[in-house]
Amino acid sequence: MSQNKTKPALGMAESKLHFWLRLSWVVAYVLMLVAALNHLLRLNTDAIAYMRVAEYWSTGNFDFAVNGYWGPLLSWLMVPFLWLGVSPLFAGKMAMLISGGVFFHGSLFLVRAVGLRLVDELIMACVLALTIPGWMAENVTPDLLVAGLMAFALGQAVSPDWLMNRWRSLGGGATWGLAYLAKAVALPVGVVASVLLALCWRLGQAENRSAVWRQLGQSLGLFALVSLPWIVVLSLKYDKPTFSTSGAIAHAIVGPGNDEPAPHPFGSTIYQPEPGRVTAWEDPSRMAYDTWSPLETGESFSHQLLLIGRNTKTVLQFLAGFDGVGVWLSWFGVGTLGFGLALFAKRPWRKNWLTDRWRWMVIPLICLGGVYLPVYVMSVDQRYFYLFLPLLLILAIGQAEVTFAKHRPVAWVCALIFLLPLAWRTPLEPEAGIVAQDLAKRMKKSGLVGPIVGSTFFSAEGHRVGLYVAWHLGQQWHGDLFDSAGEGGDLGAFKRSGARFAIAIPESSLAVLMERDQAFKNVSDRLGEGLFLLVYEILPEGS
Template identity: 40%
Template structure:
């Protein structure tokens, strides 16, 4: 249970409850621990179950992480160094690859481990707030359910980094964090590990750390010098963990570098006066020797970087991007539950802090502030409606906000208000658990992914016919770029694609295989061009069988 010294302590002063009997708290903690362990065991079973039906599912980011993991396992430098991707997920996958686990399975196992880190990190953060035991256990259970689905939705470090950030924030909310320098160091080390998972954790360490330190100083009236010294030690420990990797990146790129992802994420949302999307997907090019795709390290690709201070129009464009992203972030946060009660809970915490008569209520501002910290990191850059994975850190935060408001409503002798609180609590619970259970069912039966399934099937057919070589073309279908996925499975370089595919561009690419969507207009051009040979007849038994595949493959005649 959270310490009474927690800076967000809001105790009921009007419930009239009997004080706990001696030993009752200890028995409650033991029961809670046993329940958590049981849930954790079930969690691992679900994660293991979900690996097999989703083993072939891919995503572009996942391909990069798995290729980097392969380079780490084979000690291929400098291929294994990338400033765009955090190294930790690749390190974890590399261990499994080195042990002989197939690459795709290694990716799934690494995501399962990330889900475990996230679920227990969410539990640690929930326990840092003065919530009832039921709220903490239910929140942990919800995180367990969702993390199974999230572990198979993408191969990405988002579960891992958000779990570590939860652990880091929870450690800073401990009652002894202010006075115990060891706790300062431990929290800093956790934040440093989070940075190694994904670079976004570094600004989050500074932002969330500042908010928590301010709360300790303002709410608890702790010695300011002690608080800010503790924060400084936390930051120093965080940087100490991250500095070796920063040094590697700085030497690799020839300039001080802690990550290249922020600059690229900002570049692609620039004004539409020129093409600004990721060049790996909009240009035909050859990746560096030894790489499958330039997406493994896009840092040196010809992005069109820009600054909002270049002109008045650029500044206005930046404001439009931030306004649009603010709406997107609200939709993403609201999407964690059916009725958007999470957003209502965050708003309720603000109202509680402003209007509640007890000063302790102001500490509930921490929850919306933590969500705002993460939102502010992404406001100026590239965020899409499908990017909910960036905000997994906010899931336990919004659950805590909802429960905090409900606890306040129930903390009264007025029976009607308590009944209302319980009714609203039931509605919120259903709103949260319904999508979590649905996600679990999808994970256990297999997430449909036409692009990955097509790429896997075609890779087997091509390898069986001995037709392998460099690949060009996206073959965009539901689930992503089948062309890129197929190149990865064949271990052949992918030469990218153009925004407006044409037979002439593909002919000049130097690739052997061209992958396009079967319904794309370029198919007619390729069918009639003498430089291309359609492989439907060689790969499929009949035209009917070929028509069931959403992508079409051509071979360049030599």
């Protein structure tokens, strides 16, 4: 009799959980949409490249659209919106809205796949519903998209029916292929993670050895099938086998002698982009980077080891960077603790470790963190590791389940700890995008339209307002030599740049230099009142 009473009670409890889970979906969608609309004019440098590439795809300019630095998938998501006639900036925000949805549902799917409970899925949904909108509004980049696709692929690989369901292996392989098209880093991460997760199945299911290798082969086969066409296209474009140029560039800028990554040439040299392009950042693959190899000299090899060691410290900090304790201590947090404890299990260790599939999440954590070790990782690059959040939260919840008899309250406490960084997050600055659009409209109305030189760094976030204005005007941007403080440049190079305009912040070092030079004419008065920036026309030599 008591069992009969218990079943309806459990059914009602599960029904309530489903209701709250669906409600969290609605909250997540609303918050993401509001964030996208509230930051509609916010720009970042990478956004310019992705939106320009999307425009090339939408108009059939495949020569400019195909490049090895930017994954094509985010730009492809923008193309249908461009065909509808909306602005590239709105299309970019809609692509980020889709990316946020992919990350949200990919993470929830992963929670179910590792065998956690419905309440744990609700906990994950609550954390992500409040976290994703801020990430989504911050930048137009593929980091949320690739993290979501990797979460879906991992969920397929750890699903309880992976061994016997070929659609799991095929789905995982196809999703890894899409993740590669979003961002090239998914190719090495996907291959290594797929093999290691298959080994987990092999060690835990010795009687199904042949099934493991069959499923792995199908997964990697479809992974290759989805990825190979793009690899062939890139290889033909660059006349050598190429799956991406971003890794080589990321390695080049941290060569010997660079304690910090060297600046990219697109923003630290004066140049004229190819006709039809706004900036060389749309495809920096052929710019003058100082490539190097750790095998060239003993000094280069030592530098590579030092670089890996330094990057390891940074990645370990990111293990702690997604929860409140870790942000407070900066080196150790709930994420770090969960990662460490997940490596251990009761005896017999192998059997128990392999039985708890949530422990397998240490594998993608290691793979994603490890792929960046030879190049560079900076403390501001948290977006590269968005996947860490659901993985670490899964480890924390799983550990709570095996450690505490009443683990549900502990799991909710973990959720609150992972939400604490939201209270300390610096508000986003939309002003740079707003000012850039306003200035571009004024310049166009006044007939002051032409190529622009100089970044005009607007804030500590590093916004290149000069580039933003050039993009809004559809004009070329000719690079820069000055740093964010307006120092270290050469006005002579500005004069010879072929650009017509330069922009400066009032009373900045750059503005003072241009006011003193007769080759720069202040035309700001022609642009109306309430202008936040100064616009200088670069006069032809001898005028």
